[in-house]
Amino acid sequence: MPIVDIDWLKEHVEVPEDLTVEKLAADLVRVGLEEEDIHTSSVTGPLVVGKIVDFTPEPQKNGKTINWCHVDVGEKYNAVDAEGNKVPRGIICGAPNVGKDELVVVALPGAILPGDFEIASRKTYGHISDGMCCSERELGLSDEHNGIILLREQGFSQEELNSLELGQDAIHLLHLDRPTLEINITPDRGYAFSYRGVAREYHHSTAQPYVDPIPELTQKAPKASANGDVEVLIEDEAPIHGVVGADRYYARALHGFNPASHTPNWMRRRLSRAGMRPISLAVDVTNYLMLDLGQPMHAYDLDKLVAPIVVRRAREGEHLTTLDGKDRELSVEDLLITDSPNGEKGSRIIGLAGVMGGLYGEITAETKNILVECAHFDQVSIARTARRHKLPSEASRRFERGVDYAMQPGAAQAAIELLSRYGSGEPSNNPTDVDNTVAPAAIQFKVTEVKRLADLDVSADQISSILTDIGCTVAGGGNGVMSVVPPTWRPDITMPPDLVEEVARLVGYDEIPVHVPAAPVKDTGLTPDQQRGRWVANTLAESGLVETLSYPFVGDADYKTFGLDTEAMASRSVEITNPLGGDRPYLRTDLLHTLALTAQRNIRRGLDNVQIYEIGHVFHFDPAAPAVPALPGGVKPSDEQLAALDAGLPDQPLQVAGLLTGEAVTKGWYEDTRAIDWTDAVSRVRRIGDRLGVELRFTAPRNYGELPATFESETWHPGRTALVSLNDGTWIGVAGELHPQVNENLGIPAHSAAFELNLTALFAHLSDQPLQAKPISTFPPVKQDLAFSVDESVTSAQLESVIEEAAGDVLESIQLFDVFHGDAKNSGLGEGKKSLAYAVVFRSPSKTLTAEDSEAIRASIVEKAQVLGAQLRS
């Protein structure tokens, strides 16, 4: 984001003498330009000007050559020899551009360079190096590190160079003592990507006098024609969204340029401090003006171009080697600048319009005649090209946010003035201007909108004056409606709320009153399902589990951990195009898969008894789902379109999962501990059912019949897992022990237990109606114990349900209180049999049960139990 240098800002707006960057940041943030960072040099002295008196190249064994230099750093800092005479310091320097009599920047022992790099005398390469000759990078000036700073290349005039004294402070000389402000530009304020724009905003914030440089420059520019210095054709055969890629192409020539000329020091320094590397006068001037005025420009060697210049889209298969040396395959959407050698119109590509130039046509050390291009390109076209080629250049950043489309003549004028001043040459008086820009439409602005949206009382006069100050042309207003034409540098202003924002931010957001709105009393509060989600979460936490939240991303390794087939899982997992880690490109289909990673992390940190749960969404890819349509914003889609949007989305139910390891009962002084097993998972699920008031069914997989397609049986212990379903048969989850192999893969204890329930499915089954209470019987109960002998394959749930059915309404409660298994020695039961003993309570709602009544019930139970082969034990 752009750097603001107070020194440069002063070119366009008056600033107080004592303005600090901190104050500047505070002033700018008030109008919406946010501080990103304040850049201060972290160099502390002594950093001084020195002269290389002599140097001796010394080749090293590693193939490098270092230079043993003697550097004169002035009387004060020079070394003292054995006789007490002041002599130049000995310094080791590996830079290739060391030269006798070069003025350089020397960090002396005690200096601290960026990165807390403290300079000290040290023995190296067989010498005592008594300081360091610095590169630009070492001082934090730029990324330049190909050699040390040679002051004659820093753009000082000969006069300035002559006046330098050895030993003079270089911190001030290089402006290292002046901080800069980096600001954030929101996407709507492209114009603030320039000093021209920032200065205007500073003026809005502080009312300091501001002069827009463009009108005067535009005035000075000669009259242009469509066929001036060079013929230009805009031939866009494939406009994006119907918008031609370039609506203005302005070009102006400078003849007789001196290619040996140098960029002035002040400009080099400003560019460096803005983070741009000075290159050559022609390139530096275009960069400088881009930063100053916001107009990206390109300078061509005019003699290499063959007219006409054609702005067109790329054709299938075309390539361009851009300035960064990369060969790029072009897309038919890329807008190009081309010229026409050998009479073939538009046949040679010289640049990716508004993004980056090509190698051909660049300014070189031989360039005598220059053509400066100032164009205005379509934001979308530039944005797409920059995105496609991953080339977010300084130019594209500006074009995609919107560049003033009226400043091209003025900007070119400024460029030509600087080039001719510092590089000599004769400006052309016949620029080319192909201008198809359309003046911005007037916005009909009801002045009451300011009150309606911002609740600010601002008079029509004040509104008019604020809008005029930001550059609008304001007319009318007598009937309460102004006709407002936004400035050409504000393409973001298109509708009344945009104008309200301008008025509100210049009046000050702090002036807006404060009021708490009263919402209508309708459909307020949590929905039943939102309540239920909280109940489930709190129930589990109350029962000792700790809630965790994991990232929803999984990969093949996770599927393997759970014994699952990676291909089968991939085919039903939603996949991310650009995952953070290539190893986890899918969205989880089960919470358990990511919850387990959390458990692992805890166990690896030395924690025992990790018992955790998570509530979150899982995602099921449906290969048969229809495509999601692309629809425009700002228009309500039809019902069919809305349905199509949702139809394409994957099923993403809310689920809850728990994972329990270690001890079920905390080891204590009072009794023995017990390890976690399947009962701990099942009981949590039963508890959830109880909390929600829903009866859940637990079925062993082998008794379930056809297993649900998404039940991942490989993950679970086949004999210690229950499928959980609702009374209507809807499958909602699993509870039990993990498969021993899964425990081993995860590195968690054997018999670790887990559960996972689909809450969306569960909640959908629940009634939002109030519970209808049953009357409480006050007749006496009859309590009995019933023990049955059954085959091992018969489940408790089966027997219980038979008892419930047989007893009917009079069964008040039933509790399994004893189980034991027969073996060869137990004559009473025998192998393959087990005993299930129940304590039952009968109670009639309408009478006292007699001995005969309860005997009849008992007989009915015994008879029905025979269906399961169950025998009542006496």
Added chain:
Amino acid sequence: MADTAVFDEQAVTASVTEGIEKIAQASSTDELKALRAHYAGGDSEMTRASKMIGKLAVEEKKAAGQLMSKLRADFGRAFAAKETELKQAEEQAALEAETVDVTMPTDRHPLGARHPLSALMEDIQDFFTSMGWQIADGPEVETEWYDFDALNFGPDHPARQMQDTFYVKGEKATDAAGFKGSNMVMRTQTSSDQVRSLLGKGVPLYLACTGRVFRTDELDATHTPVFHQCEALAVDKGLTMADLKGTLNALAVAMFGPEAKTRLRPSYFPFTEPSAEMDLWFPDKKGGPGWIEWGGCGMVNPNVLRSAGIDPDVYTGFAFGVGVERALLLRHDINDMHDLVEGDVRFSEQFAMGE
């Protein structure tokens, strides 16, 4: 024997007196009960004497009756007094015997914990429902239309590219620029629920949406690719930025105490106009009270209302979004995002079931 039996005044008095003396010496309630059986039971002198009264002459009956009443009452008083004394002593002994070290730990089934992010989101929801708002939660895998287009982020909007979006893989769909894809993303903002709710619930609408959002930021001390936001949206006739400020201040106070407040700075979001960044005045800021960036807000852009078929000339609305992690980090002086995302139970256990 029966014939010769007489009411023996001396014998019964002596027996009762002896009984009372023995009661005084009794050392347990069992012994006491045995004494009562012996001196006042069916075979006792007292019972025998009582039975004899009927055989006495009328004139003797009265005196004998009075004597027996007195003896019975004396005995009963002595017994009751001793019984109380012994019971108290025995209870005292039993209590002594049952005394334990009550400082020993007793938590066989310790409490678990809610994750503080979930708990905070519930607090935020409760704030909104207390103001009469509704709570919504949209899908995490969302169509680009709801996440971007309906919110005025056109297909080529620079802000759309700046969102560091996770895209869902697919080749069935075609986007506005003709690129093949799924036209689905992991929602980058809970604002994606704005138009969904406006379409589903109509206006007036006062709605908050808390939930998970996703951006392609690597996890570090201050960033996480999966985080939580709370989006608030109000659309009604006559809503202004003043209502936005009022709601923000009320939320700030609910979250950060009575001294908290908010301020707005001009900013830009495609789905609001005017737009603002919201700073929170945080009294407990390290190094002294100060402003901290907390979220973005503004008046709902007319194009967003139009996406939901609502006439922006009739209705206005405001919206804001705040980061839940940020609020949690601030409130509890947490310095590292890792603590929030790693699921280390020791972290959540500090918060138990909420604060």
